[in-house]
Amino acid sequence: MAPNLKTIMLLALVCATLRISTAGDADILTDFIVPANLQGPLDGNFFTYTGMRALVGKPFPTTFKVSKASMAEFPALNGQSVSYAVLQFPNGTVNPPHTHPRASELLFVLSGSLEVGFVDTTNKLFAQTLQEGDIFVFPKGLVHFQFNNDAKNPVVALSAFGSANAGTVSVPNSVFNSTIDNDILALSFKTDVATIQKIKAGLSG
Ligand SMILES: *[C@@H]1O[C@H](CO)[C@@H](O)[C@H](O)[C@H]1NC(C)=O
Numbered sequence: 001m002a003p004n005l006k007t008i009m010l011l012a013l014v015c016a017t018l019r020i021s022t023a024g025d026a027d028i029l030t031d032f033i034v035p036a037n038l039q040g041p042l043d044g045n046f047f048t049y050t051g052m053r054a055l056v057g058k059p060f061p062t063t064f065k066v067s068k069a070s071m072a073e074f075p076a077l078n079g080q081s082v083s084y085a086v087l088q089f090p091n092g093t094v095n096p097p098h099t100h101p102r103a104s105e106l107l108f109v110l111s112g113s114l115e116v117g118f119v120d121t122t123n124k125l126f127a128q129t130l131q132e133g134d135i136f137v138f139p140k141g142l143v144h145f146q147f148n149n150d151a152k153n154p155v156v157a158l159s160a161f162g163s164a165n166a167g168t169v170s171v172p173n174s175v176f177n178s179t180i181d182n183d184i185l186a187l188s189f190k191t192d193v194a195t196i197q198k199i200k201a202g203l204s205g
C-alpha cells in the first residue's frame, strides 16, 4: 500500500516532534560518563562540586563576577544537559549583552534587585526589573543582559542552563574584541574606522 498524503504528513509531524524533544545536549547511552583520567574512586565525590564554597563568607567582588559549574569545572555534568552559574553584581555593574548558543537560561535572584532583558529575532526587547525571589527565563540563543541599577546594594543571582556546556558569546567581545577587519566593521556599523578603533581600544585593555 502506497503511503497516502495523511500518512506522510503524520510522519513529518512525528519527526518534527522528535527533533524538538532532542533540541538540547545529545542523549547519552549510559547512566553517566566517567572520564578516563578519573583520580580516585568513583563515588559520591565524583557527583559533588565544591567549587562554590570559595564564595561563602568571602568579601563581595568589586567587579561583575561569574562563577561557573559547567562541564569544564564539574566533569560529572557531561551528558546530563544541566549546569549552573553564580552571578555577583556589585552596585552599578552590568553583564554585557551576550548569548548562550546551546542553552536557555533560568535566572533566580537570590538577593537584591536586577534589571534584565533579552531581544528576540525581530529586535523586540523584553525587559523586566526583578526583585529578590523572582525567576526569569532567557530563551535559548537570544541576546540578553543583566544590570544592577542599584547605587548601593549588590545582587546575587543563580542561573541554571539546559546544557552542560551552554557556551557564551559576548556581543562586545565577539564583534569588537576579535580580529574582524576594521573596514568590515566600519561598513557594517555605518561608521568610520576611527570610531571602530575607539570602541576596540576600550575593550582590549
Ligand atoms: C557603589 O556604592 C559605593 C558605596 O556606596 C559608591 O561610592 C559608588 O559610587 C557606587 N557605584 C555606583 C556605580 O553606583
Ligand SMILES: *[C@@H]1O[C@H](CO)[C@@H](O)[C@H](O)[C@H]1NC(C)=O
Residues within 6 Å of the ligand: 173, 177, 202, 203, 204, 205
Ligand atoms: C578582549 O580580549 C582580550 C584578549 O583575549 C582579553 O584579555 C580581554 O579581557 C578582552 N576584553 C574584555 C572587555 O573582555
